[in-house]
Amino acid sequence: MEKKEMMPTDIFIKDKKHMVKGNVIRAAVFARSKVIEVSTADQESYYLIFYKHSLIFGGQLDHAEEGTFLYKAIHQGIIIESPHPILHALTPEVTVTIPNKSNLFSHLQLHYSPLEIVYILTTLDSFFEKEQLIKAIDKVFYHYRRSGKFMKSYQVIQMLAEFAPTLKSAQERMAAHEFSSSQHFYHSSSLTAILTKDPLYVELHCFKNRTNPDNRIVLEEIVSKQDGIDELLLWLENAEKTNVNKTLEKYTGIALRFVTMEEWMLILAQININPFHALPDTKSFIKKMLQDGHYEKAALCLLNFIDDLPASYDAILLVLWEHSDPKFVIAHFEQFIKLLRHLPHQEKIKHYESMVFQIAEILLKEDDLKTVHEKLIPIEKVIPGLEVIRKISEMVGLLENPDRMMDLGDYYAEFKQYDQAIECFFWEMELQPQNPSPVRKISKMYQSKGMVKEAAAYQKVFTQLKSSQETG
Incomplete structure (x- = not known):
């Protein structure tokens, strides 16, 4: 997943009469x-609460307050952080409208169903007073009790x-004699038996306790029948601890309904599963990416597994180096240093001078000469x-030699580091004020920088010095 390889998920939130744009983080x-956290350009945080993939409510909050459902979801749920590609599948709507608060209960x-409404209400305590919820x-409770539906x-x-x-009345009602048979059922029955009567309870219970192997098995069975992304998320959460060889084909099929093969390979890399061992046809997929010119995306798929790639990938690695x-x-x-170790020795000099030169040129804009030299040493060891690198090494040696500032300046100029070159030529000009050569080079450096007036001024000085030499 590139820093750019997966762009932030943009979303527009219509809140009352205002439209807010943000990124899903x-x-x-x-x-x-499901809770979606959105950050706006003004650094405001919006939280959106979904039930079965439908938006229920949301709004702007400073933070998820401890003890609320939002806090519990963020700290105990399955978390997907940007820029994970599955985040796009979890936020399929580009624009969402927060429902009107006053009409929410009637909308629900x-x-x-009444039981679903009760559960949904327990997720809204960041936006409604708890007493109101x-x-x-209570209205649902008394409706069921009046109807004689004691289990409900x-x-x-x-x-x-x-x-x-801490609500005393709730505890007292739970202990009431009329609920003794229901209480006995929940305390003495298996989760499978309870599932037939109260699937919501079992799903919530197993999710909260999904680290327990028995609960996890039941939860996996429940979500497998929902035909949604939750089954995949549950597997990803635990994939590193399981035998993926038995299940990877199944979950690859599920994943490709929500993400591309490229994204799936990157996801597997995140959980330390080598897609080039685990998935068939990955090599042909990488070749297709190269044919389409997606070199860096192909590299991102491969780089985490450089040390574990067969020699048959060496030609692909060479293409990646040349085109990145x-x-x-x-x-x-x-990771690219590791890539270099995989390439045939006879290819290295021929194919690497240009790339390493460009790397050195960029590094010299960011760091001092000695630091750049140190960064390039690993390449020197491989190639x-x-x-x-010989030139960079010689430049480091010239730093302490004031008699060779012209040579150092020429090297800087070759690497397009014009300011450093000008400093070197200035040094030489001050030592030899009658020598036109450093002045001419300074003029050229200013010309290369696009500073026309400065270039012309030093060209004039050069012409005067040259003329004085010829007449003297």
Whole structure:
């Protein structure tokens, strides 16, 4: 995943009469719910809460307050940080509209079951007063109890007791005699048995306790029937701890519904799974990327696995070196050093002078000469005899030799470091004020910098000095 290889996920949020643009910086999946955190250009944070991939509510907050559902989701959920490519799949809508707060409860009644509404209400405590939410949950509880649906009302009170653990009335109602059979059922039955009566409870319970192998198995079975991205996220969270050879084909099929093969390879790299061993046809996929001119994207797929690539990839690595932008090489310098070790020795000098020269030129703009020399030493060890590095080494030696400032200036000029070259030529001009040569070089440096007036002024001085020499 390039720094650019995966752009931030842009999103537009319509909040009342205002339209706000921001970037999705992370998503937190928590069972059936999902939290999307958005950062705007003004550094404001918006939080959006989804249920089964539908936006429920959201708004601008300074932070997720401890104890709220938002806080719990961000600290206990499955977290996907930007610029992870799956983030795009978790935020499929480019524009979202935050529902009207006053109409939210009636809107929920039209689209969700009463038990789902209760759960959804417990996720909104960052945006509504807790007492208001408790009051709405109580209405569902009493509706079920009046109807004689004691199991349903017990399910409601369980969620309320967890949502407001200090609420005395919730604890008292849970202990009421009328709920003794329901309480016994939940305490004595297996998760599989409870699943038939209360799938929401089991899914939430297993998600919260997904580090427990038995709970994880049940959760995997539940999400496998939902035909969504949650099954993939659950697998990715635990993939490094499991035998991926048995499941990779299955989850590759799921992943390619949401991300490209290129992105999937990068995702596998993030969890230390070598896609070039684990997936079929990756080599042909990389070749296709090269044919399409996507050299840096292909490099990003390969660089993490340079040490574990077969020799049959050497020709591909050579193409990557030749076509990668020097700035990209510098950004992934250590990995490219490993890449160089894989290439045939006879190819190295022929194919590397130009790239190393460009690398040196860029580095000299950012660091002093000695630092640049130190950075290039690893290349020297892999490719001894490069003319570029010989010149840089000689330049380091010339730094302490005031009698050879003209030579050092010429080297700087060759690497397009015109300011440093001018300093060297100035030094020589002061030592030899009658010598026209350093003046002529200064004029050329200013000309190369596009400073026409300065170049013309020194050209005039050069002409005068040259004339004096000829008449003298």
